[in-house]
Amino acid sequence: MALILQTLVCVFVFLYTPAQTAYCHGKPDLNAKQNLNPVFHGETRFVRQVKNGKLYVAGEAQDAFNVVHLWGTPYEMGYAHGSLVKDEAFRFIQSVWTYMEQQVVLAINGSVHIFKPWFLKEVADKGLDVALDAEIDVTRPFTGEYFFQEAKGLADATGLDYKMILRIHMIGELTKGDCSMVGAWGSAVKQPGSLLQLRALDWNTDGPFKDFPQVTVYHPSDPKYGHAFANIGWTGWFGSITGFNSKQMAISEIGVSFPDASFGSESRFGIPFTYILRDVLQFDSSLSDAMHRMKNAHRTCDLILGVGDAKVKTTLRTFAIVVLVYLVSYCKVQDSWQNPQFSLAFKILRVWGPNFYTDTDMEPEASWHPKVKDIVYYGMDWLCPGFSEVLARQLTKHHGNLSPDVVIRDVVSIEQSGSLHIAVYDLSNNQVYIANARGTYESGPLDAFDRTFVQLNTTALFEVQPPQV
Template identity: 50%
Template sequence: MSWNWSVCVVLLAALTLCHAGPDPHAKPNLNPIQTDPPVFVRQTENAKLYTVGKGDDIINVLHLWGNPYERGFAHGTIMKEEASAMMKAVWGYFEKEIIDAVNSTVPGFFKEWFLKDVANLGLDVALDLEKAATKPYTPQYFYDEIQGLADGAGVDVKIIERIHLIGELTKGSCSMYGAWGKAVPLPNSVMQLRALDWASDGPFQNYPQLTVYHIDDSNATNGHSFVNIGWSGWVGSITGMSSTQMAISEIGVAYPDDTFGKESRFGFPFTFLLRDILQFDNTLDDSINRIANAHRTCDLILGVGDGKLNTFRGIEYSAEVSYFFDDINMRPVAEWHPKIENVVYWGMDWLDPGYSSVLGRQLQKYHGNITAENTIRDIVSIVQTGDLHIAVYDLTKNIMYVANARKDNAGGPKNAYDRPFIRVDAKKLFDEHKPTV
């Protein structure tokens, strides 16, 4: 299906199909980038805790070692207060949101079939049905790590399992780009954006965490080290970078076209698939094969960058299809989604003229000089994307720039795209030594 601006305007008026666009008066983010090194906090067996950032923008950096259960147990033990508080707050938040949605006061955030299950069976049973639908496709090591986390933090394992399936059931809005070649200052480099717009009125912003998994790579089947950008007590991946100079981006699709086909609740949860990309894939081709052969579930747009091959691919992802895009074949084809040489991008959704057109305009403005600095100053801030958290990856230099939404009782702007970013040297994260306790 081919879309253009006039088509979407008609549908917007008739069906409210597309999101509204960003504020045309949005201002650049002029906050200095924070560059201070991590500060050590404490350590225990198989775990070390640091912080990065300053003032209201401090983010925990947790290093983990051991097998899956040991990593989970160390996570739960050293972050017991934060992980247990996060799980309790998230469960309460989604409980309220789902009840309000069932009562039709919060429309559009959850899948309709899930709300029917909740209405007929109750929240616990509906989420346990989702677990039953995905468990045959989920490797045991995820359940081992979650069990370790539950034992270490003293949290009911069922609560943690259920929370990790919520992403399958919601309709998030996010943005991404991948830029390489003629789009960036150094031709043999890759820049990548992952902007998360999701549940910014919930508790997630209070528990930001970079979780660094130190994988024993003496056995190739174990994979390699990676950093997961999420929250305390979270083991799935929606944002992250690996020691093989690869990174992930993800967008939930609320407004697909008919090329997506049907969704399914039976398959491999996408947050676990994305984590497997970070842990096990050595090249972009590995990720393409993994995605193409996976038992996929919901409608998404994924992005994978590879700093070794100096390229990026976007993926139209659903239960029925997996289409891989570069700058030549990128879709949807529309006036509001112009093709840009050596750039792949989407703003907020698959069909979203308002945000995609502004993101495309800003990328064109800086084409040939797309950097982390102008992405932070003049791209995400002007597009107004990434309200909950943002990662800008320089895959060639192994550097990440991260920002988090305003925590409760903190000062300053609410949204991550307006707040200070923190520069993180990923190579130094992966070089951290295991504690000797």
């Protein structure tokens, strides 16, 4: 009984703790220029195949990237992935691990501020590998088993350390990325009945990610493993941060570093956001499926998640911004998070779910974040006036004429969002436009929003046939 009372006191104290509100102070360059690079429209080019996998290349010259197709069970897909791009996957995983070690040292010394304080304390006390293993342990009950099977396949094919693969996939939970998203339909778009969606990722152009861009297309062998979907990310990476599926759905995401009073404390005990976004792509067939998943998930960090569904014909729900507004904190009353009293608190607290916003009720309400008919948008964060007002201005300026070309030329290039990579989804027409940051040994502009976009036909991607080997 005492433990239950302690739990309830913890709940009560948190709910009546005032939140501190701060704003991000960044803003785009006033001299930002249009992106006038022609979009690359060529076909993907076949390179090689292995059992359960095919490798293609999309784009040309310094804007080219791998397109990997995988078939079979999760283990078989992981093994095929590693077999097709063994050297690249090995270098990527090792490079990310080295980068994380370097960044943690800088963070402990106060030189960078990308990690959460509790994580840095654990690293200082126990070491990076132990701290990440603890994060894997507390999120494992909420993680699909397919993820671990795929990691094992990748490890077996490449010779990489299985635990290292899992550890680097925790990086999204421990850092914050500044990103932007847009959903536009109805009166806002040039083509009647179309749905446009933007996902711009601003994150770590100084790290190894820019050197390993890849689109990974999954063709599960059995319906129990879901349907076909594609991750836009990097070689050897299989969490989802950007992507689309064969059901004409796509995802966007923003890490929230500047919440308002509607957000509460974050939690370690739940499903990592890169896994829940993958579950949306892999298993959900409609916007309502995704909303149900978001509502009932054990969530962790403060995020804005966007899900687009081109099949929805009403403008009210054509594009939903799924905002995870944390009104609660999880209170641990004993050393084991599996303690029954902690479980009671967990169940009590998680009745507060995310808020689902459209163009008519989008928050936060502010002069720098005006409502625009048939558009939802967020620039770089939840409270980020400098970027949000520029994004709103460009969307309003081109309202009624929005198309993939306009978004590329006049929206993300002027807002200057999407440093690492960008996806512009034209879901109704089964097209996606992708740009990546400049690699270490490449030339031209650094940021993806200033570089050449490559167009891919999503229908053609999902119709690629498995190898006959």
